[in-house]
Amino acid sequence: xxxxxxxxxxxxxxxxxxxxxxxxxxxxxxxxxxxxxxxxxxxxxxxxxxxxxxxxxxxxxxxxxxxxxxxxxxxxxxxxxxxxxxxxxxxxxxxxxxxxxxxxxxxxxxxxxxxxxxxxxxxxxxxxxxxxxxxxxxxxxxxxxxxxxxxxxxxxxxxxxxxxxxxxxxxxxxxxxxxxxxxxxxxxxxxxxxxxxxxxxxxxxxxxxxxxxxxxxxxxxxxxxxxxxxxxxxxxxxxxxxxxxxxx
Amino acid sequence: xxxxxxxxxxxxxxxxxxxxxxxxxxxxxxxxxxxxxxxxxxxxxxxxxxxxxxxxxxxxxxxxxxxxxxxxxxxxxxxxxxxxxxxxxxxxxxxxxxxxxxxxxxxxxxxxxxxxxxxxxxxxxxxxxxxxxxxxxxxxxxxxxxxxxxxxxxxxxxxxxxxxxxxxxxxxxxxxxxxxxxxxxxxxxxxxxxxxxxxxxxxxxxxxxxxxxxxxxxxxxxxxxxxxxxxxxxxxxxxxxxxxxxxxxxxxxxxxxxxxxxxxxxxxxxxxxxxxxxxxxxxxxxxxxxxxxxxxxxxxxxxxxxxxxxxxxxxxxxxxxxxxxxxxxxxxxxxxxxxxxxxxxxxxxxxxxxxxxxxxxxxxxxxxxxxxxxxxxxxxxxxxxxxxxxxxxxxxxxxxxx
Numbered sequence: 001x002x003x004x005x006x007x008x009x010x011x012x013x014x015x016x017x018x019x020x021x022x023x024x025x026x027x028x029x030x031x032x033x034x035x036x037x038x039x040x041x042x043x044x045x046x047x048x049x050x051x052x053x054x055x056x057x058x059x060x061x062x063x064x065x066x067x068x069x070x071x072x073x074x075x076x077x078x079x080x081x082x083x084x085x086x087x088x089x090x091x092x093x094x095x096x097x098x099x100x101x102x103x104x105x106x107x108x109x110x111x112x113x114x115x116x117x118x119x120x121x122x123x124x125x126x127x128x129x130x131x132x133x134x135x136x137x138x139x140x141x142x143x144x145x146x147x148x149x150x151x152x153x154x155x156x157x158x159x160x161x162x163x164x165x166x167x168x169x170x171x172x173x174x175x176x177x178x179x180x181x182x183x184x185x186x187x188x189x190x191x192x193x194x195x196x197x198x199x200x201x202x203x204x205x206x207x208x209x210x211x212x213x214x215x216x217x218x219x220x221x222x223x224x225x226x227x228x229x230x231x232x233x234x235x236x237x238x239x240x241x242x243x244x245x246x247x248x
Numbered sequence: 249x250x251x252x253x254x255x256x257x258x259x260x261x262x263x264x265x266x267x268x269x270x271x272x273x274x275x276x277x278x279x280x281x282x283x284x285x286x287x288x289x290x291x292x293x294x295x296x297x298x299x300x301x302x303x304x305x306x307x308x309x310x311x312x313x314x315x316x317x318x319x320x321x322x323x324x325x326x327x328x329x330x331x332x333x334x335x336x337x338x339x340x341x342x343x344x345x346x347x348x349x350x351x352x353x354x355x356x357x358x359x360x361x362x363x364x365x366x367x368x369x370x371x372x373x374x375x376x377x378x379x380x381x382x383x384x385x386x387x388x389x390x391x392x393x394x395x396x397x398x399x400x401x402x403x404x405x406x407x408x409x410x411x412x413x414x415x416x417x418x419x420x421x422x423x424x425x426x427x428x429x430x431x432x433x434x435x436x437x438x439x440x441x442x443x444x445x446x447x448x449x450x451x452x453x454x455x456x457x458x459x460x461x462x463x464x465x466x467x468x469x470x471x472x473x474x475x476x477x478x479x480x481x482x483x484x485x486x487x488x489x490x491x492x493x494x495x496x497x498x499x500x501x502x503x504x505x506x507x508x509x510x511x512x513x514x515x516x517x518x519x520x521x522x523x524x525x526x527x528x529x530x531x532x533x534x535x536x537x538x539x540x541x542x543x544x545x546x547x548x549x550x551x552x553x554x555x556x557x558x559x560x561x562x563x564x565x566x567x568x569x570x571x572x573x574x575x576x577x578x579x580x581x582x583x584x585x586x587x588x589x590x591x592x593x594x595x596x597x598x599x600x601x602x603x604x605x606x607x608x609x610x611x612x613x614x615x616x617x618x619x620x621x622x623x624x625x626x627x628x629x630x631x632x633x634x635x636x637x638x639x640x641x642x643x644x645x646x647x648x649x650x
Contacts, residue, residue, distance in 0.1 A: 099568075099569075102570075121262050121263055131565055139255075
């Protein structure tokens with residue numbers, strides 16, 4: 001599958017000031033996430049510490065209920081820790097208001113979901129344009145930028161189709177294009193191959209590898225050992241704690 | 249318009265089209281509410297315009313004095329002719345005063361006849377009643393002084409008696425006497441619609457002759473007149489002027505005449521109109537409340553079934569207010585569409601009312617603008633809670649929803 005030859009925008013080319021060249025993209029320290037349930041609490045994360053460096057490819061693995069998705073939501077600033085410290089590019093996330101977090105998600109984070117989560121009434125290219133609405137990009141930039149993102153996932157020929165007309169692999173590529181369109185620093189994928197057969201799953205894995213090779217920081221949540229082994233670092237969670245960390 | 253709003257409008261239109269039936273049903277309340285308001289206000293506006301037209305014909309700056317009602321069996325009371333002169337001298341700001349004798353007669357000319365209102369008056373009447381000549385001349389002072397038998401015909405009289413030729417110079421028999429036609433009047437809007445607030449005189453049916461030339465045969469009070477009309481230079485003093493005039497006449501006759509002040513009638517009419525407006529407003533408020541609740545209901549359903557979309561949009565960087573804006577645009581689009589259809593239906597209703605009930609109706613263009621603004625306000629007002637609810641959804645929870 002051909003990828004565009006242009007540099008990967010902010011995805012890989014993180015522009016840090018020189019003195020922060022080695023600062024981690026994301027830092028979590030003793031992060032706890034607990035949900036109230038009736039009188040008691042459900043603890044999804046029970047003290048997770050973690051650093052993610054720019055350009056890294058990290059897999060988060062573990063049985064269901066181990067807190068993988070909660071961790072991914074916190075990494076993507078979609079959820080907030082109940083306790084503990086969280087830094088994004090050296091800035092504390094706890095002090096940010098809801099609008100600032102939304103802005104951070106929009107500019108710095110790209111989400112890829114297991115069930116694609118494309119908006120059914122929009123065409124593929126319109127789905128890819130959606131983050132640009134929230135970025136406040138000028139309208140005439142939308143189409144070229146969305147098409148460039150679609151080009152990078154090899155889906156330009158499906159731009160005007162509805163999500164319901166796409167195969168699973170195509171839908172996930174569209175979702176990846178949507179995650180890429182704002183040139184985020186961090187790409188988060190939650191079971192990106194979970195709803196795909198093994199062959200298209202391999203295609204998506206290859207696409208993510210390719211993006212990573214171009215410099216993207218990728219964090220994957222997966223059950224899939226093969227997908228996990230492709231990462232530089234694998235974090236295994238159990239009962240809301242980091243059970244082990246390995247470099248395959 | 250900001251690009252975001254354009255996109256939100258397109259987006260909203262698309263999701264509403266996705267559920268055509270549901271969207272159409274949900275705006276019915278607004279449609280009928282707006283239609284009722286437009287139709288009812290058209291009735292009010294029609295009545296108002298008619299009143300205004302009558303007032304314009306009578307003149308907002310005029311006063312008509314009529315003798316006090318006489319007791320049963322007594323001859324009809326009159327006003328002293330001399331009062332006209334004293335009014336002209338005494339009433340502040342008076343511009344023209346004209347006495348009138350009024351007799352319903354039949355007029356004949358060249359084998360045709362018409363039932364007319366013969367008005368004996370003076371040249372000042374042209375100014376007092378704002379008469380416009382179509383042809384010839386009006387009554388002159390010499391006509392009055394010499395009791396000349398000349399006549400000025402109202403537009404419909406002229407048409408009825410002289411359908412094929414100019415009436416100027418022709419003779420008309422009025423009662424028992426022959427008059428020479430010297431002029432004709434222009435057609436005037438006639439206050440003939442039923443339910444009119446003011447019963448004006450139809451001057452199209454009038455034949456104007458010099459006051460002393462109108463013979464009433466055996467009049468017990470030859471110096472009496474039936475009406476005195478005067479017009480002021482400025483409409484503001486019309487109520488006081490009417491009071492002065494009444495006092496003046498009472499001093500000479502002992503009884504206060506009746507004063508018809510169109511401006512007062514207009515005020516009265518405005519008070520009635522205000523009551524009507526309050527009733528219309530209440531009906532509008534209730535129907536729009538019902539319509540709005542329907543909108544809120546459908547928007548809540550829409551938010552519920554699109555919870556996951558809200559989660560996705562939040563993940564893609566939508567702020568709470570972006571989510572709220574999306575649903576507000578949608579609900580406003582619904583109600584404004586309802587407002588448009590409602591206005592159209594209301595216009596049809598106004599035409600039907602005029603055709604079948606015979607009430608004059610008129611739609612003020614501003615009313616349509618107000619209807620649309622109100623519809624927009626209903627959309628924002630009743631869309632607010634659903635939008636606020638959507639904006640407050642927890643993104644993680646929302647994404648998990650199937």
